[in-house]
Amino acid sequence: MALRNHSTIQEFTLLGLSASPRIRPLLFVLFLGIYLLTLLANLTMLLVIRTDSHLHTPMYFFLSHLSLVDICFSSVTVPKMLENLLSQRKTISVEACLTQVFFVFVTAGTEACLLSVMAYDRYAAICHPLLYGQIMSKQLYMLLVWGSWGLGFLDALINILLAMSMVFCEAQIIPHYSCEMPSLLALSCSDISRNLIALLCSTLLHGLGTFLLVFLSYARILATILNIGSTSGRSKAFSTCSSHLTAVTLYYGSGLLRHLMPNSGSAMELIFSVQYTVVTPMLNPLIYSLKNKEVKAALKRTLEKYFQYIKY
Structure with missing residues (x-):
């Protein structure tokens, strides 16, 4: 019976953000604007870091990969969400759903690793400024970045290979705007013990593990800043990591609240999901x-070069 049910299920239904025909067009315009701004802002950041030699440092190399991950992260879920906001039939095939789950794992895991790597970079710059060039060598920061991508892909591959063996029951409704592993586990009528173990390991590695690295890095950074004698020195040291600390707070704060809530499709769950992924x-x-003054100065130089090129 389970095999017959599995063979007949070809697609899932995504309930999305709203069923109201009046609200859905407004949501489409809102999220289309957010998605286009996401692409524009991150592509601009990639271009500026790539073209401006002043930004060819480890920190901005990490930031360029963070922008690339954010483009991918948003592109995994938002286009399908936009399609469903204009469609009466909000469906996604099983294969497309599993593909979406795979890339959610890749991008979310890689972003968590990159944020922890960037925290270590700030630790090296503030706590060991004289040795920063030796600590953060090109070999090391390249290894850290590609290691982050590698861990994201490996984690996604393990989880998705286990998910491909799941048998889905006749219930096909996902109370969400995208496919995520917890939603698929709730629809399975086969043994999901291995899937739960893999998901728990993923959470410990990319959630708790990376957050612990960020916390330890900033604990050392804070201790170093407090030992600086002058107020201007403390302010300058803190300003070098304030942007990253803001990004960490947004990502881990919304992600933690999202994953602590049950997969019920409640309004609060969807709000935290939108904050986290969109x-x-x-x-x-x-x-x-x-x-960041350096980024603003580099952006100004890039725009000046562009307008000079257009002029001549």
């Missing part, structure tokens, strides 16, 4: 550009 990728480049 709004945060848009805010990250704005946070780094608005609060």
Whole structure:
């Protein structure tokens, strides 16, 4: 019976953000605007870091990969959400749903690793400024970045291979606007013990593990800043990591609240999900550009070069 049910299920129904025909067009315009701004802001950040030699440092190398992850993270869920906001039939095939789950794991896991790596970079810069060049060598920061991507892909691969063996019952409704592993586990009528173990390990690695690294880095940073004698020195030291600390707070705060809530499709759950997967990728480049003098100066130089090119 289970095999027959599994063979007949070809798609799931995503309930989305709202069933109201009046609200859905407004939500479409809102999230289309957010998505376009996300692409524009992150692509601009990538271009500025790539073209301006002043930003060819480990910190901005990490930031360029964070922008790339944010583009991918937003693109995994938002286009399908926009399609369903204009469609009467809000469905997604099983294969497409599993693909979406895979890339959610990749992007979310990689972003968590990158944020912890960037915290370590700030620790090295503030706590060991004279040795920063030796500590954060090119070999090390390249290894940290590609290691972050590698862990994200490996974690996603393990979870999705286990998910492909799940047998789904006749219930096909996902009370969400995107596919996530907890939602799929709730629809399975087969043994999901291995899936739960894999998901728990993923949470411990990319959630608790990376957060612990961030916490330890900032604990050392805070201790170092408090030992600085002058107020201006403390202010300057803190300003070098304030943008990253804001990004960390947004990502881990909304992500933690989202995953602590049950998969019920409640309004609060959807709000935290939107913050976690849609709004945060848009805010990250704005946070780094608005609060960072080096990025603003590089953006100004890039625009001046562009207008000079257009002029001539």
